[in-house]
Amino acid sequence: MAAFSTLSDFAALVAAGPNADASARADAEARNGQLTKPPGALGRLEDLAIWYASWRGTDRPTLDAPQIVIFAGNHGVCAQSVSAFPPEVTAQMVANFEHGGAAINQLAKAFGARMDVHALALDRPTADFTKAPAMSEAECVAALAKGWDAVDTSADLLVTGEMGIGNTTAAAALGAALFGGAGADWVGRGTGVDDAGLATKARVVDAGLALHQHRAPLEVLRCLGGRELAAMVGAIARARAERIPVILDGFICTAAAAVLEKLHTGALDHCVAGHLSAEGAHGKLLEGIGKAPLLSLGLRLGEGSGAATAIGILKAAVACHSGTATFTEAGVSDG
Numbered sequence: 001m002a003a004f005s006t007l008s009d010f011a012a013l014v015a016a017g018p019n020a021d022a023s024a025r026a027d028a029e030a031r032n033g034q035l036t037k038p039p040g041a042l043g044r045l046e047d048l049a050i051w052y053a054s055w056r057g058t059d060r061p062t063l064d065a066p067q068i069v070i071f072a073g074n075h076g077v078c079a080q081s082v083s084a085f086p087p088e089v090t091a092q093m094v095a096n097f098e099h100g101g102a103a104i105n106q107l108a109k110a111f112g113a114r115m116d117v118h119a120l121a122l123d124r125p126t127a128d129f130t131k132a133p134a135m136s137e138a139e140c141v142a143a144l145a146k147g148w149d150a151v152d153t154s155a156d157l158l159v160t161g162e163m164g165i166g167n168t169t170a171a172a173a174l175g176a177a178l179f180g181g182a183g184a185d186w187v188g189r190g191t192g193v194d195d196a197g198l199a200t201k202a203r204v205v206d207a208g209l210a211l212h213q214h215r216a217p218l219e220v221l222r223c224l225g226g227r228e229l230a231a232m233v234g235a236i237a238r239a240r241a242e243r244i245p246v247i248l249d250g251f252i253c254t255a256a257a258a259v260l261e262k263l264h265t266g267a268l269d270h271c272v273a274g275h276l277s278a279e280g281a282h283g284k285l286l287e288g289i290g291k292a293p294l295l296s297l298g299l300r301l302g303e304g305s306g307a308a309t310a311i312g313i314l315k316a317a318v319a320c321h322s323g324t325a326t327f328t329e330a331g332v333s334d335g
């Protein structure tokens, strides 16, 4: 059971989160320097492996038990025609996840990940944020707790994904509220809205910003976010508490993660950015949290798909770091 029952309890837990293991990091750096390759020849894979080792607390980690968790939520703001798809697609896609038919199921299988799906009160969409706060404090805390409790504490990597028709509008509102700017700076085509839909999204975000001004990060999440975004916030925070590294997914996942970084600087030190989404403002969100994406493949699916694809990159980094022989072991002359 989650160890918080208010937003301020949750904020205190985030502030008390552990840091990476400095001595494991130093040992991993030393090991990296002894491996049979020219210094730096594995580029970013070397940094990734050292980062992963520092969070796993060992200089020679393995990556055997990744967990993908998908949270689904529905959004009252869909009443304003902000998506190319109707809200019932959220529940239909949850059924697809449960039957193994979605893209993320194939990626989970391909990378040997456990996958869990949590549908959050789909029959009770959040309130339309242009009219009222999206969630009450109790609703927001319940969604954070759902995410907190969804993390498998024996996993050695977490990917958080989402499904929620309308949630690129909520994520754009979060981006604008956390980092500044107007709706037009943060909205994109999501599932594929046309120019009129894009203009509607900008107007809707501006209306939400006007109604919910000057909010602290968790209030931004409560007033403009959604249940699946709050659940991702809870899961990412729990992963840190358990020293489980996280690969962040696309626009919506990164908007949720940004709430944590704004709440407590460094709260995302256990996270890497899996990919750069085709959703226009994702790059700005990544800049805001100070992370460079591992992949840029033009994905805009969500479901954790970009992050899941990046599991392969992280597995490559860890395998090279932990399996490669040292110069001494292999009898190779050290330059």
Ligand SMILES: O=C(O)c1ccc[n+]([C@@H]2O[C@H](COP(=O)([O-])O)[C@@H](O)[C@H]2O)c1
Residues within 6 Å of the ligand: 082, 083, 084, 085, 162, 163, 164, 165, 166, 167, 168, 169, 189, 190, 191, 192, 193, 249, 250, 251, 252, 253, 277, 278, 279, 282, 299, 300, 301, 302, 303
């Ligand atoms: O992850 C992304 O960057 C991303 C970009 C565009 C759309 N999506 C997915 O599309 C849905 C939201 O799009 P929309 O147009 O309904 O706001 C939601 O289920 C997301 O998972 C996801």
Ligand SMILES: Cc1cc2nc[nH]c2cc1C
Residues within 6 Å of the ligand: 085, 089, 093, 162, 163, 164, 191, 301, 302, 303
């Ligand atoms: C079909 C479909 C699948 C999705 N997966 C994540 N978001 C989605 C949105 C739609 C519309």
